[in-house]
Amino acid sequence: MSGSPFEQTVLPHLDAAYNLARWLTRSDQDAEDVVQDAFVRALRFFSGFRGGDARAWLLAIVRNTSYDFLRRHRPQEVTEAFDEEIHSTAVESLTPEAQLMRRADQAMVRKALEQLPLPWREVIVLREVEGLSYKQIAEVSDIRIGTVMSRLARARARLQQLVAGDPIKEIAE
Amino acid sequence: MNCSDVQRMVDAYMDGELEVMRQVDIDEHLRQCEVCPPIYGSRRALQSGLKAEPLYFTAPAHLRRQVRAAVQGTAANTRWWTRVLAPQWIGAAAGALALVVAAVIVGPMLSRRSQGDQIAQEVVSAHIRSLMADHLTDVASSDRHTVKPWFAGKLDFSPPVVDLKDQGFPLVGGRLDYTGNRPVAALAYRRGGHVINLFVWPLSSNAVGPDVSESRQGYNLLSWSREGSRFWAVSDLNPTELRQFAALVQAEDRLK
Numbered sequence: 001m002s003g004s005p006f007e008q009t010v011l012p013h014l015d016a017a018y019n020l021a022r023w024l025t026r027s028d029q030d031a032e033d034v035v036q037d038a039f040v041r042a043l044r045f046f047s048g049f050r051g052g053d054a055r056a057w058l059l060a061i062v063r064n065t066s067y068d069f070l071r072r073h074r075p076q077e078v079t080e081a082f083d084e085e086i087h088s089t090a091v092e093s094l095t096p097e098a099q100l101m102r103r104a105d106q107a108m109v110r111k112a113l114e115q116l117p118l119p120w121r122e123v124i125v126l127r128e129v130e131g132l133s134y135k136q137i138a139e140v141s142d143i144r145i146g147t148v149m150s151r152l153a154r155a156r157a158r159l160q161q162l163v164a165g166d167p168i169k170e171i172a173e
Numbered sequence: 174m175n176c177s178d179v180q181r182m183v184d185a186y187m188d189g190e191l192e193v194m195r196q197v198d199i200d201e202h203l204r205q206c207e208v209c210p211p212i213y214g215s216r217r218a219l220q221s222g223l224k225a226e227p228l229y230f231t232a233p234a235h236l237r238r239q240v241r242a243a244v245q246g247t248a249a250n251t252r253w254w255t256r257v258l259a260p261q262w263i264g265a266a267a268g269a270l271a272l273v274v275a276a277v278i279v280g281p282m283l284s285r286r287s288q289g290d291q292i293a294q295e296v297v298s299a300h301i302r303s304l305m306a307d308h309l310t311d312v313a314s315s316d317r318h319t320v321k322p323w324f325a326g327k328l329d330f331s332p333p334v335v336d337l338k339d340q341g342f343p344l345v346g347g348r349l350d351y352t353g354n355r356p357v358a359a360l361a362y363r364r365g366g367h368v369i370n371l372f373v374w375p376l377s378s379n380a381v382g383p384d385v386s387e388s389r390q391g392y393n394l395l396s397w398s399r400e401g402s403r404f405w406a407v408s409d410l411n412p413t414e415l416r417q418f419a420a421l422v423q424a425e426d427r428l429k
Contacts, residue, residue, distance in 0.1 A: 003245075006244060007241075009390055011240070011241065011305075014232050015366070017232070018236065019232075031230070035236060036236075036239065036240065036243070039240050039244065055391030056391065109223055109226045113228070127188070129366065131367060131411040133411055134188070153184040160219050
């Protein structure tokens with residue numbers, strides 16, 4: 001294959017970069033800006049890339065660039081008090097939704113995912129849309145694997161509620 | 174293991190991220206419990222809901238061009254600097270010395286790299302090439318009765334072609350590729366936003382070769398042999414689903 005090492009190892013993950021930036025910023029134009037910025041950073045840091053998982057390495061940069069972008073332009077989305085315990089609801093309360101979910105309008109899934117608070121949206125997109133392992137997610141989001149596990153569980157529980165058309169008690173309880 | 178343990182771990186269980194023993198414990202619990210299976214079922218339903226929806230955003234063509242141009246601009250600069258520095262004799266001498274050292278010491282080490290290792294790298298490169306050059310298929314069809322005959326006359330063997338649409342891995346088409354110093358069949362499948370390339374070629378002699386499961390440059394690879402053919406599946410799909418794909422290919426293959 002022709003091209004520099006960067007072109008061979010990092011450039012093929014452009015779609016993954018755009019997909020993550022698009023889900024985190026929820027805007028086509030902002031995602032493009034973030035991806036361009038992220039690739040400039042990736043080029044600059046590439047000499048420090050020690051081989052291994054180029055996709056996770058690039059996505060970590062895209063994630064940080066997205067957060068920087070949001071902090072600058074829409075700080076309320078990042079600083080929105082995010083307490084996993086407050087945002088979460090008991091898993092057991094979800095049993096009745098099981099049936100609803102099967103009948104749920106498919107388009108609801110996309111809308112529900114868009115409404116999810118940033119860190120939860122991030123972990124669902126990395127897992128379900130990008131198909132990363134817990135280890136890769138831990139690397140991209142800079143959290144422990146145990147946190148990946150619990151955050152993903154809570155994010156899915158919340159997503160299930162939203163899909164079931166239950167926009168209740170976010171901070172209220 | 175009680176219900177609250179199981180419910181805490183049900184996501185990791187579904188994702189195949191638990192240790193084998195835990196996985197087995199939960200299997201066991203789900204068979205006996207009446208409370209937990211519906212919760213697990215609803216998580217599965219959510220996951221298949223997410224899979225059914227096209228949620229993957231693909232980079233628009235103009236962004237692809239812009240990023241590529243920016244990257245290549247920088248690469249060109251690097252080469253320009255290399256040319257400017259080259260005449261300095263110290264650099265040249267050091268370079269020459271490094272080459273000699275590489276030839277004497279590293280060369281023999283590299284040649285000892287196993288053949289399988291080299292093929293794994295070729296398979297990953299072939300996968301990346303198929304995505305970068307937008308040349309995923311020569312024959313684009315989800316019908317295996319179209320794809321399989323297409324290979325006739327182009328290869329000296331007839332690759333097994335299965336469609337796994339009903340299992341969530343639709344066939345996209347086939348193409349010719351070149352790997353391990355021979356033309357091979359490449360079958361393309363999709364899973365959500367992910368592409369899976371399945372490379373197939375006949376085994377020479379009785380060299381079966383070990384099963385391979387590894388990850389390179391962010392791609393996952395699985396390889397196995399069956400009935401005189403070697404299979405390589407490569408994708409950026411997660412290992413669990415890629416294994417599921419491989420198992421389905423093997424099962425379908427056996428049915429025929």
